[in-house]
Amino acid sequence: MQPKGDTLLTQPHVGLFVTCLVDLFRPNIGFSAVELLEKAGCQVTVPPAQTCCGQPAYNSGDRANTRAIAEQVIEAFEKFDYVVAPSGSCAAMLKKHYPELFAGDAQWEERTTNFAAKVFELVSFLSDVMFFQEIDVTFQGRVTYHDSCSGLRELGIARQPRKLLQQVEGLELKEMENPDVCCGFGGTFCVKYSDISNAIVEKKTATIEAAEVDMLLAGDLGCLMNMAGKLQREGKTTKVRHVAEVLAGRLDGPAIGEGK
Amino acid sequence: MKITTPEFKSNAVEALKNQTLQKALSHVEEGFIDKRQMAADALPEFETLRDNARDIKNHTLSHLDLYLEAYEEKVIESGGHVHWAQTAEDARNIVLDICRKVGAKTVTKGKSMISEEIGINDFLEGEGIEPIETDLGEYIIQLRNEAPSHIIAPAVHVLKEQVEEDFRATHTHLPEDRNLEEPETLLDEARTVLRQKFLDADVGITGANFLIAETGTSIIVTNEGNGDLTQTLPKVHIVLASLEKITPTLEDVSQILRVLARSATGQDMSVYTTFSTGPRRESDVDGPEEYHVVLLDNGRTNMVGTEFQDMLRCIRCGACMNHCPVYHAVGGHAYGWVYPGPMGAVLTPSLTGVDKGGQLPNASTFCGRCEAVCPMRIPLPKMMRHWREREFERNLNPTAQRFGLKFWAWFAKRPRLYGLGAKIAMRGLAIMAGSKGRLSFMPLGRGWTKYRDMPAPEGKTFQQMWAEKQVGKT
Structure with missing residues (x-):
């Protein structure tokens, strides 16, 4: 097999960080990630000793629990060539915030830096590291892509998902207005400040509706659940899916929040 | 000024229900974002300038004492006075003393957030001295007896129609059938009313966007020219500035100025950039007889050396709030004190205490758009998170939330x-x-x-x- 893209490894061993939301709510995204990674030439392992990246604690100011969770993640994943997560938010936590958390820690700093260098968000990993091209799925319909905040601003993910989506046969990508504006999810923010969160997501669903698309896509399940839940409460019929589900062609089951 | 920051949640709910406010807030999103982007795109070195601006301020903050002393020396050399004010109360008393000494009856004011922070208007009024705001936005909210809702566009929450009502109610000496439908006619009217006040004022108070250690100069940037009339016509000019406004040299300031207006309003430069060094000299055709600088600390030196030091780089451009989804939703008044938006969410707990200001750093989705546009590259979400950590350490967050976590x-x-x-x-x-x-x-x-x-x-x-x-x- 030919070495691919950025990596000199013929078959890099990827540890899949499933993310808690995908694990709990939408395994289909996890399986889509596995399929895409395998198609791109990776060997995929899913360590059982994973729960969450620690963001709920981290963003609530609880550094002690965050550290404990981070140590657990690093221990479970540092042996892989790459660590890949189907979420910009969780990947940014592992890649950008773990090093901040352990900065100046004699025991953990270097270990964390080495770990962080291996971490990638799924779509950007496929595109930038594996130079993945072989999208052989079809999708008949018009979609729009929402840039989730962490992926966009902490990891620079914007061009990669669009590039891969444009290779899906039959798919028409139509940009909504301000795709880079927050959907109002913000983790615990959406329940702590539900009134404000609602005002923000209302603006988002209005721009989604104005784009006149069949489906809304994004790379983060938290944002997707927020937007899907709002669209459905408003009685809108736009379907909502994770970008990996479309790229992997795993579209048989119901879309997010859709009835069986 | 009464701090309603602890009631942020209910303030926000009220703001969301207020249709007039919601209409006015849509102008923030329309008015600022594209203009900033165009200005940034048009300048190839914009990102480099942001790096330089950050480095200049970081350097200054690590030698704050030295630059402040050098600045004081230069101000004195040019015939001015420097007053060190540790607290808001100190600053108010210093201003009052200066006003009393010249028997001031009226004081004109250029736009100054520090004057809001120390609540100088109410204080002077209580002492029988009439403060007159001369920035159009500030003038409008003074008539309405409100606080600014934005640091560079204080009346951004007010609709044109409301301004017309306020003017008709206040300027009763003008003909009732006058046309006030266009923004220009409103501006003309304010200008006419203010003209005599400029001439009559005994003292002029301005803020400062920068203080220059090299020369002892204070700088204001404005778009209306009101600041110039405020500081040159009265006998006495008082500059109200917080001490982190200090910048080493003119060269440094000229770099930061290049990112300031672009980030704020999308202008290359503000219409007026006014440099003031000391009182009028014999050869000068105009200028004040006395030049005073009140240097306010009010909690800022406590931030030096902590994880909040980066916040002191802030140049008050307002880009963070212009790009903030939470600010767009609730506007500035909901934040409950002087500084709204992301910069306010970091600064308010820093200056008023996390027990009062703790709501604000929590009310963020951490979308990071503020940091992405901050010309000084202040890591605002990170500092909001630091406030959450301080809050958590002190068991200040709600019990249910702690238990759940x-x-x-x-x-x-x-x-x-x-x-x-x-x-x-x-x-x-x-x-x-x-x-x-x-x-x-x-x-x-x-x-x-x-x-x-x-x-x-x-x-x-x-x-x-x-x-x-x-x-x-x-």
Whole structure:
């Protein structure tokens, strides 16, 4: 097999960080990630000793629990060539915030830096590291892509998902207005400040509706659940899916929040 | 000024219900974002300038004492006075003393956030001295007896029609049938009314965008020219500035000026950039007889050397709030004190205490748009998180939230038990949702389901399905 893209490894061993939301709510995204990674030439392992990246604690100011969770993640994943997560938010936590958390820690700093260098968000990993091209799925319909905040601003993910989506046969990508504006999810923010969160997501669903698309896509399940839940409460019929589900062609089951 | 920051949540709910405010807020989104982007795109070195601006301020903050002393020396050399004010009260008393000495009856004011921070208007009024705001936005909110809702556009929450009403109610000496429908006619009227006040004032108070250590100069940037009239016509000019406004040299300032207006309003430069060094000299054709600088600390030196030091780089351009989804939703008054938006969410707890200001750093989605546009590259979300940490350390966040977090973390640290619990919980949720695929009500989840449905889980967890698949493989 030919070495691919950025990596000199013929078959890099990827540890899949499933993310808690995908694990709990939408395994289909996890399986889509596995399929895409395998198609791109990776060997995929899913360590059982994973729960969450620690963001709920981290963003609530609880550094002690965050550290404990981070140590657990690093221990479970540092042996892989790459660590890949189907979420910009969780990947940014592992890649950008773990090093901040352990900065100046004699025991953990270097270990964390080495770990962080291996971490990638799924779509950007496929595109930038594996130079993945072989999208052989079809999708008949018009979609729009929402840039989730962490992926966009902490990891620079914007061009990669669009590039891969444009290779899906039959798919028409139509940009909504301000795709880079927050959907109002913000983790615990959406329940702590539900009134404000609602005002923000209302603006988002209005721009989604104005784009006149069949489906809304994004790379983060938290944002997707927020937007899907709002669209459905408003009685809108736009379907909502994770970008990996479309790229992997795993579209048989119901879309997010859709009835069986 | 009464601090209503602890009531941020209810302030926000009121703001969301206020249709007039919501209409006015839509102008923030329309007015600032594209203009900033165009200005930034048009300048190839914009990103480099941001780096330089950050480095200049970082350097200054690490030698704050030296530059402040050098600045004081230069101000004195040029015939001016420097007054060190540790607290807001100190600053108010210093201003009052200066006003009393010249028997001031009226004081004109250029736009100054420090004057809001120390509440100088109410104070002077209580002492029988009339303060007159001369910036159009500030003038409007003074008539309305309101606080600014934005640091560079203080009346951004007010609609044109409301200004017309206010002017008609206040300027009763003008003909009733005058036309006030256009912004220009409103501006003309304010200008006419203010002209005589400029001439009559005994003291002029301005803020400062920068203080220059090299020359002892204070700088204001304005678009209306009111600042110039405020500081040159009266006998006495008082500059109200917080001490982190200090910048080493003119060269340094000229770099930061290049990112300031571009970030704020999308202008290359503000219309007026006014440099003031000391009082009028014999050869000068105009200028004040006395030049005073009140240097306010009010908690800022406590931030030096802490994880909040970066906040002192802020040059008050307002880009963070212009790009903030929370600010767009609720406007500036909901924040409950002087500084709104992301910069206010960091500064308010720094200056008033986290027990009062703690709501603000929590009310963020951490979308990071503020940091992405901050010309000084201030890591605003990171500092909001630091405030959450301080709050958590001091057990200041709500008990239910702490309990929930503890409960969750206990499981998150125990993958096997977590997996088991997740399996049961997700199965339960899936059963509750039935074939509908979503829940419109969820136990303990009203914060979510009040406004949106909850997408139901597939049923089994990924880990569960993955484990089953692995068994099948072998």
